[in-house]
Amino acid sequence: MLQTKTIEIIVGIFVLLGLAALLMLSMKVSNLSTLGDTDGYRIEAEFLNIGGLKTRSPVKMAGVVIGRVADIYIDSDTYNAVVVMNISNDYKNIPQDTSASILTAGLLGSNISAWGRAVRKPSLMKVIEIMITSDAVVLEQIIGQFMYNQAASDDEEW
Amino acid sequence: MTALSGSRLTPRESSRRIALFVQPTLRMLNNNNELTATTTPLVKIRGLTFHRGGRLIFDNVDIDIPCGAITGIMGPSGCGKTTLLRLIGGQLKPAAGTVEFDGMVINRLRRPQLFEVRKRMGMLFQSGALLTDMNLFDNIAFPLREHTALPESMIHDLVIMKLEAVGLRGARYLMPSELSGGMARRAALARAIALDPEMIMYDEPFTGQDPISMGMLIRLIKRTNDALGLTSIMVSHDVAETASIADYIYVLSDGKVVGQGTPDEIRDSDSEWVRQFMDAKPDGPVPFHYPAPPYDDELLTERDGS
Amino acid sequence: MIGGFVEFLRFLGRFGLGFFERLGRAHLFLLSLLVCLPAVVRRWRLVVLQIYSVGFLSLIIIVVSGLFVGMVLGLQGYNTLVDFGAEESLGVLVALSLVRELGPVVSALLFAGRAGSALTAEIGLMKATEQLSAMEMMAVDPFKRVIGPRFMAGFISMPLLAAMFSAVGVMGGYFVGVGLLGVDDGAFWSQMQSAVELREDILNGVIKSIVFGIAVTWIAVFEGYDTVPTSEGISRATTRTVVNSSLAILGLDFILTALMFN
Numbered sequence: 001m002l003q004t005k006t007i008e009i010i011v012g013i014f015v016l017l018g019l020a021a022l023l024m025l026s027m028k029v030s031n032l033s034t035l036g037d038t039d040g041y042r043i044e045a046e047f048l049n050i051g052g053l054k055t056r057s058p059v060k061m062a063g064v065v066i067g068r069v070a071d072i073y074i075d076s077d078t079y080n081a082v083v084v085m086n087i088s089n090d091y092k093n094i095p096q097d098t099s100a101s102i103l104t105a106g107l108l109g110s111n112i113s114a115w116g117r118a119v120r121k122p123s124l125m126k127v128i129e130i131m132i133t134s135d136a137v138v139l140e141q142i143i144g145q146f147m148y149n150q151a152a153s154d155d156e157e158w
Numbered sequence: 159m160t161a162l163s164g165s166r167l168t169p170r171e172s173s174r175r176i177a178l179f180v181q182p183t184l185r186m187l188n189n190n191n192e193l194t195a196t197t198t199p200l201v202k203i204r205g206l207t208f209h210r211g212g213r214l215i216f217d218n219v220d221i222d223i224p225c226g227a228i229t230g231i232m233g234p235s236g237c238g239k240t241t242l243l244r245l246i247g248g249q250l251k252p253a254a255g256t257v258e259f260d261g262m263v264i265n266r267l268r269r270p271q272l273f274e275v276r277k278r279m280g281m282l283f284q285s286g287a288l289l290t291d292m293n294l295f296d297n298i299a300f301p302l303r304e305h306t307a308l309p310e311s312m313i314h315d316l317v318i319m320k321l322e323a324v325g326l327r328g329a330r331y332l333m334p335s336e337l338s339g340g341m342a343r344r345a346a347l348a349r350a351i352a353l354d355p356e357m358i359m360y361d362e363p364f365t366g367q368d369p370i371s372m373g374m375l376i377r378l379i380k381r382t383n384d385a386l387g388l389t390s391i392m393v394s395h396d397v398a399e400t401a402s403i404a405d406y407i408y409v410l411s412d413g414k415v416v417g418q419g420t421p422d423e424i425r426d427s428d429s430e431w432v433r434q435f436m437d438a439k440p441d442g443p444v445p446f447h448y449p450a451p452p453y454d455d456e457l458l459t460e461r462d463g464s
Numbered sequence: 465m466i467g468g469f470v471e472f473l474r475f476l477g478r479f480g481l482g483f484f485e486r487l488g489r490a491h492l493f494l495l496s497l498l499v500c501l502p503a504v505v506r507r508w509r510l511v512v513l514q515i516y517s518v519g520f521l522s523l524i525i526i527v528v529s530g531l532f533v534g535m536v537l538g539l540q541g542y543n544t545l546v547d548f549g550a551e552e553s554l555g556v557l558v559a560l561s562l563v564r565e566l567g568p569v570v571s572a573l574l575f576a577g578r579a580g581s582a583l584t585a586e587i588g589l590m591k592a593t594e595q596l597s598a599m600e601m602m603a604v605d606p607f608k609r610v611i612g613p614r615f616m617a618g619f620i621s622m623p624l625l626a627a628m629f630s631a632v633g634v635m636g637g638y639f640v641g642v643g644l645l646g647v648d649d650g651a652f653w654s655q656m657q658s659a660v661e662l663r664e665d666i667l668n669g670v671i672k673s674i675v676f677g678i679a680v681t682w683i684a685v686f687e688g689y690d691t692v693p694t695s696e697g698i699s700r701a702t703t704r705t706v707v708n709s710s711l712a713i714l715g716l717d718f719i720l721t722a723l724m725f726n
Binding site: 004007008010011014015017018019021022024025026028058 | 509512513515516519520523563620621623624625627628630631632634653657658662666670
């Protein structure tokens with residue numbers, strides 16, 4: 001039977017290890033580190049179809065993550081999907097005619113990618129409505145389109 | 159000496175009690191102190207009725223335990239002697255009747271009050287029931303540490319004194335598993351007197367002991383009772399040993415008191431039950447044969463019942 | 465024929481009544497235990513001692529099992545995901561499986577087997593050797609001195625052990641996936657980080673392990689306290705602890721998952 005003092009020290013280490021494991025899980029495994037950037041400004045974009053887009057999906061510009069999707073809802077007038085994006089304050093100079101499209105990244109996530117034309121004078125409005133959007137690429141539509149195109153070209157051959 | 163109400167003693171009160179602790183224990187070490195038994199009973203049992211497993215263990219039993227004396231409770235195995243101790247200690251509740259300790263009805267006390275009263279009783283279990291995860295010293299210090307706020311140095315001295323009184327001072331750091339049966343019982347006795355109770359109950363203290371340990375235990379029980387002015391209740395079926403130190407004896411059988419009196423009175427009793435018990439007769443009011451169908455019938459009966 | 469059927473009905477009745485009687489006793493036991501908890505917290509030294517014997521001494525089996533479970537997840541996960549070209553999501557698979565389900569559940573099962581059975585045997589033995597009775601006669605409440613600290617130690621240790629299981633498991637998955645099978649290091653962590661939520665996944669996993677800790681320790685301590693005080697009784701009680709704890713863990717897991725993750 002160990003000394004009481006030794007036991008108490010060991011238990012202290014044990015509890016510390018447990019909390020450290022919990023901390024490690026929170027920090028490295030979960031998205032705690034990326035929750036920090038809630039400061040930023042919001043951009044809304046309207047889409048006809050958001051596909052598999054979810055909140056917290058990354059928003060990329062030229063492949064670089066500039067923000068995350070904060071909210072998704074349906075516009076009560078147009079019945080289109082409105083995606084609210086939280087863009088980091090580091091990227092204040094997004095050109096006004098940037099277009100946004102929803103792409104699928106891998107099997108398990110959708111993200112929004114934007115293309116824009118470089119313009120000298122940056123627009124500084126806080127809430128921008130992106131008018132030019134491409135809707136999500138839905139697999140069935142592509143297959144349908146492909147088959148239609150195939151069929152059409154086959155017809156032409158005849 | 160009565161325990162204070164409240165679960166922990168203040169240091170000042172503890173110091174006062176130290177003086178009371180030390181004197182009697184020293185007296186015990188020095189031998190020979192006669193205390194006369196008073197006639198007021200410390201424990202009064204009236205109309206006790208108790209069942210267990212469908213059997214009637216006690217049937218309207220009346221018992222008086224006189225203060226300051228050694229009372230023996232004897233009887234054949236299974237007559238409920240240990241159950242009686244548990245009823246007095248409040249671990250079991252009777253179906254009917256009252257068990258009184260110093261005027262308080264034990265079976266009607268609520269848990270906190272019951273725990274207070276128990277500090278004035280000590281109990282010696284048949285196996286000693288020492289706590290196996292601590293050594294002898296800690297076992298005896300256990301009630302002191304739990305119920306008093308005494309500093310460790312004082313507790314050390316008290317424990318040493320108790321151990322010396324039972325002759326186990328050198329064994330203080332042994333674990334209970336390393337003790338022999340007799341030593342374990344002596345250690346349990348030291349623990350039972352740690353808080354200086356008014357009454358000690360002994361559950362079959364002589365069972366399975368060699369003659370030397372038996373002699374030691376008898377001497378200890380007698381000395382403890384006299385030196386500390388205790389009331390002792392001894393449950394046993396060792397006729398000779400019990401009769402040698404008891405001041406008063408009750409003989410129980412079949413849920414009733416079949417005999418009571420001083421050892422001499424019991425020895426000369428002409429009750430059939432008492433005679434069978436005292437003379438160690440194998441057959442009598444307590445039958446030798448467990449109830450069964452007639453022997454001849456069983457031998458002659460074929461498998462198919464013809 | 466009819467007689468046999470009637471006998472069977474009587475047996476069922478007795479079994480059912482016995483079951484409900486035990487269930488009731490167990491809940492009354494829990495009630496008296498909860499009432500003692502404030503007093504137990506004051507004797508925190510006893511709790512610390514129990515955390516050592518119940519928590520720390522289970523550490524090895526938890527950590528080793530966690531490592532192996534994580535590594536197997538890495539292997540099996542990779543084999544399945546690679547067919548879909550989705551092997552970069554291995555981190556997500558390993559982390560979510562561990563944090564949501566395998567961490568709390570498997571560590572609770574191991575805990576029940578190792579610490580639960582030890583608690584039952586210890587308390588059962590104390591009952592059989594009349595130590596609990598002796599304590600009562602010394603005016604020391606065994607609930608506050610013996611049973612309460614063990615109960616507290618159980619439900620404090622459980623979430624810590626589950627967290628360590630999950631953490632070590634993720635490392636095991638990383639080892640196998642990135643180290644041995646060539647999954648991209650950055651993709652492993654970044655996909656995992658975007659998929660695992662602090663509140664939904666990790667916190668729910670911790671809540672699960674706390675619930676399991678309470679259930680397992682309660683069962684273990686009750687079975688010990690309630691045993692028939694013979695050696696056969698203790699061995700049966702120990703078996704019952706492991707079996708009932710395991711069933712309780714899996715049943716509660718289903719209920720909690722349905723509540724948390726729909």
